[in-house]
Amino acid sequence: MIPKLDEYKKRVKITSDDEIKPGLAAIEKAMELLGSPQQNLKAIHVAGTNGKGSTICFMESILREAGISTGVFASPAMIDIHDQIRINGENITEEELTASFQTLKDSGIDGMLTDFELLTAAAFVTFDRLKPDVVLIECGMGGRFDSTNVITPTVSVIPSIAKDHVGFLGDSIEEIAWHKTGIFKKGVPAVCGQIPYEAKKVTEKVAKEVDSPLLIYGQDFQMIEGNPEQFRGSLQITLPPRKMKGPHQAINAAVAIEALIMAELKLPIEAIQSGIACAKLSYRFEEVAPGVFFDGAHNPAAAAMLRRTVQEQFPGEKIDFVIGMMANKEIKETLNELIPVAHSFTFIDFDVPGAATAQFVYDQCDFGKKQVTDRENVSIILSKDLDGKKIVSGSLYLLNSLRSHIL
Incomplete structure (x- = not known):
């Protein structure tokens, strides 16, 4: 589901293929018909389970601080299709996106691509x-x-590898790692974050097979904790405090820095420092109102990062969580990661295809203080001037639907 995509399809009278087919044959054929625009780009390609958006945000911020113009293709949408394509930090305009879809229509690819492939081509x-x-x-x-x-990017980047989308990518870390490392290209450097041992074996094997120079966090580069933080890798850099909090964001920042160095971009140290300091991204431990945070943690690994961030930022405090999740996620395991820092759980329904019911999520939660409520009561809970911090999490779709009630 890509919000507002159908408006553009109707506007230029282009259709998509409803059947998802494995492989790249359709998009490769479409690129040929379009004159292979992707070959003209100086690109950095980012895959991974968690941290993709944050790592891209750090890179985008550094590049812009260095005066380098940027384009970003991100997913899923935060609000709608326009925030998935950014130019110099700004969402694509309706006029520009209409022009791109018209180019797709004129190329003769009507009915050839799925919705996401169509957006990728655009x-x-x-x-x-x-x-x-x-x-x-x-x-x-x-x-x-x-x-x-x-x-064919200048650098391939994988911030993390963990279990998610198991119905599509496989049930084991090894299978998921095989899918993620499929972005490695012959001779193109690959930069990876902190990855589990099972994934590391697959990552090293694939990198060797395609002759991709591989750098892994904790082995070839790292962030030294402290005040100030120290990046140690191909360069050594002292960094100012980050707006994006949490120990996992230190790793994402390090991956971003090393990836840009591997892209052989001439970056002033000052641009790296200021870019890391000022980078910020919605729904990454974002304080949307005093004491109210939105975080997009939607799987066990991301929930563990959120828990560690809470422990780092609010030592000894307990959190009132408001949770809504998609049915295809590891709900019980995700909630278990949050229990050590929880004061209470409130579960809510949200109207998105594939969403788990609040009652189902409630039944998966092994915690005493929990409730199911409706949107009106959640708004009251989040707006009350109560002691203690509140975090809304579990699905970006839920965060989007509740944001207007807070801001």
Whole structure:
């Protein structure tokens, strides 16, 4: 589901293929018909389970601080289709996106691509036309067979590998790692974050097979905790405090820095420092009102990062969580990661296809103080001037639906 995509399809009279087919054949054929716009881009390709958006945010911020123009293709949408394609930090305009979809229509690819493939093609066409200096491309899901994997980047990046989308990517870390590392290209450097041992074995094997120079966090580069933080990798840099809090964001920042160095971009140290300091992204431990935080943690690994961030930022405090989740997620395991820092759980329904009912999520929660409530009561809970912090989490769709009630 891509919000507002149907409006553009109707506007230019283009259709998509409702059947998702494995592989890249359709998008590769479409790129040929479009004149291979993706080949004209200086791109950095980002796959991984968690941290993709944050790592891209850090890179985008650094590049812009250095005066380098940027394009970003991100997913899923935060609000609607326009925030999935950014130029120099700004969402694509309706006029520019209409022009890109018209190019798709005129190329003869009508009915050839799925919705996400269609949006991917629109992003490549947009970047080729507007020509930003560097383009940051986020995989939609997986990597090996993701429609973005028709580019040859200057660097491949994987911030993390953990279990998610198991119905599509496999039940084991090894299978998921095989999908993610499918973005590695011959001779192209690959930069990875902190990954589990099972994933590391697969990652090293794939990198060797395609002759991709591999750098892994904790082995080839790292962030030294302290005040100030110290990046130690291909360069050594002292960093100011980050707006994006949490120990996992220190790793994402380090991955971003090392990836940009591997892209052989001439970046002033000051641009790296200020870019890391001022980078911020919605729904990453974002304080949307005093004492109310939104965080997009939606799987066990992300929930563990959220828990560690709470323990770092609010030592000894307990949190009132408001949770809504998609049915295809590891709900029980995700909630278990949050229990050590929980004061209470409130579960809510949200109207999105594939969402788990609040009652189902409630039944998965092994915690005494919990309740199911409706949107009106959640708004009251979040607006009350009560002691203690409150965090809304579990699904970006839930966060989007509740944001207007807070701001």
